[in-house]
Amino acid sequence: xxxxxxxxxxxxxxxxxxxxxxxxxxxxxxxxxxxxxxxxxxxxxxxxxxxxxxxxxxxxxxxxxxxxxxxxxxxxxxxxxxxxxxxxxxxxxxxxxxxxxxxxxxxxxxxxxxxxxxxxxxxxxxxxxxxxxxxxxxxxxxxxxxxxxxxxxxxxxxxxxxxxxxxxxxxxxxxxxxxxxxxxxxxxxxxxxxxxxxxxxxxxxxxxxxxxxxxxxxxxxxxxxxxx
Amino acid sequence: xxxxxxxxxxxxxxxxxxxxxxxxxxxxxxxxxxxxxxxxxxxxxxxxxxxxxxxxxxxxxxxxxxxxxxxxxxxxxxxxxxxxxxxxxxxxxxxxxxxxxxxxxxxxxxxxxxxxxxxxxxxxxxxxxxxxxxxxxxxxxxxxxxxxxxxxxxxxxxxxxxxxxxxxxxxxxxxxxxxxxxxxxxxxxxxxxxxxxxxxxxxxxxxxxxxxxxxxxxxxxxxxxxxxxxxxx
Numbered sequence: 001x002x003x004x005x006x007x008x009x010x011x012x013x014x015x016x017x018x019x020x021x022x023x024x025x026x027x028x029x030x031x032x033x034x035x036x037x038x039x040x041x042x043x044x045x046x047x048x049x050x051x052x053x054x055x056x057x058x059x060x061x062x063x064x065x066x067x068x069x070x071x072x073x074x075x076x077x078x079x080x081x082x083x084x085x086x087x088x089x090x091x092x093x094x095x096x097x098x099x100x101x102x103x104x105x106x107x108x109x110x111x112x113x114x115x116x117x118x119x120x121x122x123x124x125x126x127x128x129x130x131x132x133x134x135x136x137x138x139x140x141x142x143x144x145x146x147x148x149x150x151x152x153x154x155x156x157x158x159x160x161x162x163x164x165x166x167x168x169x170x171x172x173x174x175x176x177x178x179x180x181x182x183x184x185x186x187x188x189x190x191x192x193x194x195x196x197x198x199x200x201x202x203x204x205x206x207x208x209x210x211x212x213x214x215x216x217x218x219x220x221x222x223x224x225x226x227x228x
Numbered sequence: 229x230x231x232x233x234x235x236x237x238x239x240x241x242x243x244x245x246x247x248x249x250x251x252x253x254x255x256x257x258x259x260x261x262x263x264x265x266x267x268x269x270x271x272x273x274x275x276x277x278x279x280x281x282x283x284x285x286x287x288x289x290x291x292x293x294x295x296x297x298x299x300x301x302x303x304x305x306x307x308x309x310x311x312x313x314x315x316x317x318x319x320x321x322x323x324x325x326x327x328x329x330x331x332x333x334x335x336x337x338x339x340x341x342x343x344x345x346x347x348x349x350x351x352x353x354x355x356x357x358x359x360x361x362x363x364x365x366x367x368x369x370x371x372x373x374x375x376x377x378x379x380x381x382x383x384x385x386x387x388x389x390x391x392x393x394x395x396x397x398x399x400x401x402x403x404x405x406x407x408x409x410x411x412x413x414x415x416x417x418x419x420x421x422x423x424x425x426x427x428x429x430x431x432x433x434x435x436x437x438x439x440x441x442x443x444x445x446x447x448x449x450x451x452x453x454x455x456x457x458x459x460x461x
Contacts, residue, residue, distance in 0.1 A: 005337045008337065009334065009335050009337070011334070012334035013335075016320060016323065016331050019322070019327070020321075020323065023361075024322055079320065079321075079322075082321070083316050083317055083318055083320075084314055084316025084317070084318045085318040085319065086318075087284055087312070087316070087318055088312075088318035088332075088374075088377070089318075090284060091282060091284065091307055091310060091312055092307065092332075093307045093308040093336060094307075094335075094337060228284060228285055
């Protein structure tokens with residue numbers, strides 16, 4: 001089994017998922033609307049005090065990313081389940097982990113695209129200093145999203161054959177995401193606050209470790225969870 | 229990989245879902261070059277048996293060999309030469325007919341070749357709909373497209389689960405021609421159906437499944453015309 005063949009399969013899944021999404025835009029519009037609405041609701045809940053908002057901004061940002069991302073993962077496997085396409089997908093020759101990698105990349109692209117609009121919107125709403133260290137912030141968003149999407153794609157596959165998958169997915173996913181949430185929120189808060197104590201790098205290292213461990217674990221275990 | 233013996237051999241295959249035993253010890257041998265009708269009442273285990281043979285389900289107990297590959301350990305190798313058309317067409321609504329075939333070719337590790345897609349779309353009668361999204365297709369058209377996906381890469385083991393559902397007579401003929409072609413090329417075709425009359429012109433052997441156990445059936449008697457019709461041009 002050559003890696004070129006597997007890479008071609010990965011690209012085919014990314015192309016298929018993103019093409020379907022580009023044509024319907026149903027998921028993108030819903031997720032984006034939900035994310036912006038959540039930002040507004042947090043804003044109302046916290047009130048007009050600038051200090052309170054500044055202290056909570058990183059947490060709000062990441063919780064919004066997590067909540068809106070869950071909608072993405074459910075949809076990712078729904079299109080395979082509609083019309084029984086998952087069986088056909090599993091019967092193609094080749095490594096099944098290529099399916100996982102393809103789904104992961106498609107979901108990551110989608111989540112990052114939503115963030116491309118949501119994060120500036122959060123910056124405007126909460127008056128966040130996004131331009132203070134844009135590259136560092138982008139790195140944290142990318143690393144946090146990679147870990148989040150890896151686990152989201154994995155658990156969505158696990159829950160895909162269960163009737164109550166919409167409920168089950170966040171129940172499975174969110175507890176495992178606690179270390180990632182901690183690392184992402186702390187590093188984002190450090191960057192937005194100017195990183196005077198130099199804390200961001202420590203938390204970024206935690207994100208890297210989290211990503212590596214869970215990416216490897218999900219790649220190994222995917223074959224087992226996708227089977228009926 | 230060279231092998232001796234039957235193309236498909238199952239020994240004591242059982243499958244349980246929770247407390248319910250759906251397959252209760254299936255023993256079966258099928259020689260290469262045969263087309264088989266698998267008959268049985270609703271809930272008798274036809275679909276589960278096909279899903280076990282296809283490697284989509286692992287047997288709870290028992291095992292078997294398909295063209296020399298172990299049913300469980302050799303599942304990745306078996307998927308290299310298997311074709312399965314289940315109850316659902318398994319096509320993507322937001323892709324066009326041609327894009328569905330393109331995706332299928334890429335997933336099967338084949339290079340994208342528009343001429344192959346055109347040939348298959350012509351064969352299944354969907355050439356005029358090649359650029360139409362399959363969301364608007366009728367059930368019969370969707371199944372034709374699903375069959376086209378198999379035609380792109382003719383399998384050695386063809387599994388068809390109720391393939392005549394939603395098909396008109398030309399569609400039924402298409403299914404039968406395909407199954408016969410696979411058998412005559414030295415493969416095996418297994419057609420699970422309630423309707424032996426439709427499968428009769430194409431099958432060599434009939435097996436019944438009842439309450440998770442196989443019972444050998446009577447071979448269909450064919451008229452000379454039906455024998456002649458088996459010859460795939």
